[in-house]
Amino acid sequence: MVTKCEACEGTVSLKAITCPHCGHPGPKTIIEEFEKERHQKEKIKRMKETVVRTRSTCLNCGRTVINQTGKIESCLRCNNP
Secondary structure (H helix, E strand, C coil): CEEECCCCCCEEECCCCECCCCCCECHHHHHHHHHHHHHHHHHHHHHHHCCCEEEEECCCCCCEEEEECCCCCCCCCCCCC
């Protein structure tokens, strides 16, 4: 199967890496780059959704407090932030 080159409008195979007439990236290369970019965006989205927990010690009573990233939680024993 063939298609037209976006740059020179010459005929290019769908499996071509570059246009044989002008060297413009072929359809296969453009699709691979699009898929790679989409995969990277999905990976970043999943990373943002991941909850990271940290441990700290309450300064008032000394109890270990587990906090989630982006959230300020108070100590369950003495309610000190």
